[in-house]
Amino acid sequence: MFKVNAKTFNPEILYVFDVTTSGSSIGSKHHHDFLEMSVIVEGEAFYTIENQLNHLEEKTILLFNPGVDHHEHSISGMESTQLHIGFRNVTLDCFPKNFFPIESPIIHLSEHNEDFFTICRKIMTERSANQPGHELMLKSLVTELIVLLLRDKYALTHQNTAVALSKEEQDKQQLVNDIIHYLEAHYPEDITLNSLAQNYFISPTNLSRVFKEETGDSPINHLIKIRLEQAKVLMETEKEITIKEISHLVGYEDALYFSKLFKKYYGQAPSAFLKKSS
Template identity: 45%
Template sequence: MNLVNPRTFNPEIIYLFDPWTQSESHGDMHHHDFLEISILLEGESNYHFNQEPAKKIRAGSVMLFNPGVDHCEFQLPGTRSHQLHIGLKNISLEGFTRNVFPNKHPLLDLGQYHHQVLEKAWQLVKESNEERDEFQLIQKALLIEMLVYILRGLNDEDSNVVPYLSKSQQRQQKIVNYTIYYLENHYKEEITLEKLAQDQFLSPTYLSKIFKEATGMSPINYLIEIRLKRAKDMLKNDQLTIKEVASAVGYQDAYHFSKSFKKLYGISPSGILPKFKH
């Protein structure tokens, strides 16, 4: 069962780190409003999932926590573990709520695809530790491969995966996915809510409502974040002035751009510029 639309599948890494957890360490029960993958690379640990009794987790185990799934880990005396934790958002699978995977339990059984997932995990750790040129792009590519192998493993485990969304909700999801795809590919252009709605034969009010329900923000605020994220990357890597960067991401007014940038990141664009550009 194909759950991914290659045009709109664009996961975003929130964090990626691989700590060693030492003996007698104990975390608090918690959950996220995004998706998290935790892979035990070396050693052993113990995890609580929701209200289940504690379970010993050994090296090679892969866990995937959907939003709202309570979990915590702790180390028994004399044990320690090396784990990879990846926080993700902007995950869209056909027929499922955004940022949700079709796993029934956090501890995954991936069958023949288990080895490939672990291989990608170690490659991600290597890229993270070395931080060579464009390592973040390599990480994203490796992550997409990992997610595909996880989906293949889940499909083998349960070939009768049923979408969580109703027909009406699936239609709404397609509208949201198309809108995100359009914003990510046309962010340099002049875009209004009215134009986005008109292109899909929708009312602006309806589009804004279902988009905010799915993403937590309006289409225009989503567009602003896309523009400012692109701008942040350009300020770090390109030999452009602030005015040139502002224009490149769709802002006509450099002052308005700087004000929006500082509001989102807490720092002015000039604070991002490499030293040689000051």
């Protein structure tokens, strides 16, 4: 199994949806700047991947690294039920972020196959039920799918060393992983760029540079996102709670400032989100 840092393994789920198609259809050629998993749960479909046509049947997993061109089409008489998952913020030790070392995007599991597709059906059921907290449940189930891929003997390959990180790059990756873990564990506290730099014996300028190189974001923006995500969780799970209480619990003494940040990131005031969740 490929190594992952359990402290910082926290995939961001961008979308999860399932679709059933019947008859002739054709999609447009495209690629993503994130990871995508497409699972043929039932039926069959044609996928063109990097200009190569493939006829795929049920219980086939497609894992697309960022930048891999692909599109789907079907002909008359074809039917399929597919599950599509977009995600990012996944790092395997010694490899770039959001990259899986695979020889081909087309994967057939040699182990845990039944477990994998049982979870796929659980995801489809969870989406249909749309119960409170379903986003957390979906994230948990998608994380299970990723772990089963990592556990399989033949799904991933250790031979793709051309993109493996150098020792210096691995050290930077480890530093950023440690910082992210610290932010996730201490987000309610008073954290500044200077205090982070002191904790890790690095200058604020270098810390910001390395963090942005690895994540595309600044440490403080990442902290804000963690706090706001936690605020959403509180709104979805704690029914008898006020905006002021939520603000304090996630590290903001000023509830008005918290509300402005929340609206900026999520497009609605926390009061509206809390009312909707209730």
